[in-house]
Amino acid sequence: MDAGDDGAAMQICLSMVTQSGCGTHNIDEARFCRGCGSPLRNALQLHNVGEQVGGYTIEALVGHGGYGAVYRARGVIDGREQVVALKEALEPAAA
Numbered sequence: 001m002d003a004g005d006d007g008a009a010m011q012i013c014l015s016m017v018t019q020s021g022c023g024t025h026n027i028d029e030a031r032f033c034r035g036c037g038s039p040l041r042n043a044l045q046l047h048n049v050g051e052q053v054g055g056y057t058i059e060a061l062v063g064h065g066g067y068g069a070v071y072r073a074r075g076v077i078d079g080r081e082q083v084v085a086l087k088e089a090l091e092p093a094a095a
Contacts, residue, residue: 012044012064016090019066044090047071056086066090 013021013033021043024035028048032039046069051058056075062085063070071086 010046010048010061011040012046013038013040014044014066015042016044016066017042044069047088053086056084058086059083 011026011028011030013024013026013035015021021038022033022036024033026034026040026043030040033043044064046061046064047053047058049058049060053071053073054075056073058071058073060072061069062072068090069088071088072083073086074081074083076082077084
């Protein structure tokens with residue numbers, strides 16, 4: 001992974017409409033891809049490291065594709081802190 005390894009960049013140059021893009025990780029506030037210059041209005045938006053999702057805290061992005069993303073997260077299950085894989089199914093934007 002590129003700049004997303006530290007968790008700061010979670011906007012991926014991958015259009016949810018056309019499934020095309022260079023795959024560069026960009027900061028959340030970016031309007032254009034730093035890799036290819038394409039507009040990021042339909043970019044893949046992912047959760048940030050440290051973000052709470054349900055009772056879990058995102059620790060890392062494991063992987064992503066056109067249909068989903070997998071995160072490593074930590075949460076308390078049955079009274080014990082555990083590391084889990086959170087899977088997020090992504091819906092393509094309306095064309």
